[in-house]
Amino acid sequence: MKKISETIEYIETRETPLSAEVVFVHGDGRLFVFDAGCGEEVLSETLDMIKAAACPVSVILSHFHTDHVDNVAKIPYDRLYVSGYTAKQLSKKGYISEDDTRIVIAPEKDPLLIGKTAGDEEVVVRALPSSHSKGGLMLEAGRFAFLGDGAYPMYKNDERVYNNTRLREEIDALKQVKADTCYLSHEFEKPKTRIWIVNRMQIIYSHRDKDSAFVPEGKDKIIL
Numbered sequence: 001m002k003k004i005s006e007t008i009e010y011i012e013t014r015e016t017p018l019s020a021e022v023v024f025v026h027g028d029g030r031l032f033v034f035d036a037g038c039g040e041e042v043l044s045e046t047l048d049m050i051k052a053a054a055c056p057v058s059v060i061l062s063h064f065h066t067d068h069v070d071n072v073a074k075i076p077y078d079r080l081y082v083s084g085y086t087a088k089q090l091s092k093k094g095y096i097s098e099d100d101t102r103i104v105i106a107p108e109k110d111p112l113l114i115g116k117t118a119g120d121e122e123v124v125v126r127a128l129p130s131s132h133s134k135g136g137l138m139l140e141a142g143r144f145a146f147l148g149d150g151a152y153p154m155y156k157n158d159e160r161v162y163n164n165t166r167l168r169e170e171i172d173a174l175k176q177v178k179a180d181t182c183y184l185s186h187e188f189e190k191p192k193t194r195i196w197i198v199n200r201m202q203i204i205y206s207h208r209d210k211d212s213a214f215v216p217e218g219k220d221k222i223i224l
Contacts, residue, residue: 001045002188007117008141011037011045013186018067020148020185024049025141026118033059033077034139034146035185038070046075058114060125062148062185063133064089072096081106081114081125085135106137111176117141126177129169131162138177145179151197152184153217161214162204171201187223197222 003009011022019042023034031053037046050057058079061069064086072080073095081104082090091098106112112125121142130136130150139146150170153160174194182194200220208215 001049004144004183005119005142007119007121008144009049010188011042011049013188014039014042017070019070020062020068021183021188022046023139023146023183024053025123025139026053027055027115027123028118028120029055030115031055031057032115032123032139032141033057033075035060035062035068035148036070036072036075038067043071043074046071050076060114060137060139061086061090062128062138062146062150063130063136064093065133065149068148068185069095078102079104079114081112081137083108083127083135083137086137089135111140126173129166129173131166131170140177140179143179143181145177145182145194147182147184149185151182151201151222156214160217162201162217164205164208164213164215167201167205167215171198171205174198174201184222192222 001009007026009024013021017039019038020035022037025032057077059077060081080102084105090096106125108127115123124140126138128136128138128150131154132149132152136150153162182192203220
């Protein structure tokens, strides 16, 4: 377990099985968990944290990929924040039931205030348009933002590319975020400023070809 601030901790990424970081934001009478991770070791650490916190649990899933969600059905949450697209994908795979009253579908446009940290900072869920996956969400907790894989490109014919429309939408969405430090899944040891990420994305977007729906990531990578 590693600490980002007095109110935020996380379980590190794992390679076997592949697991994203699991983030814990200690709130005022509530624990916010961003992504559920994958594998028994990560699950055990997650459940230990939940037991120690001894309070209601809200889980927020960045998107539906296995390394981010595989443990979700084993976590004792009373609220689960997902996008509508992620809810459908998880239901198909048997992780959740779409009629579960604990599930909250996050708005596609407006930010959703879901509580405050123990340090009285707002905890906000935001939709994050992304080339990597449809239905992405991010979590903003005070001056920190957790983007999941949302800033990453997709693979098309073995090339890392961004969808032009989604990239433009993501740039616009990130400009609305108040947090100044961003954490990207599998890269928590290298946090980036929000402005740096936006600038990189704008450079990539400027290289787009009007005759193509996709722009190559090229040398201006978000992961260095």
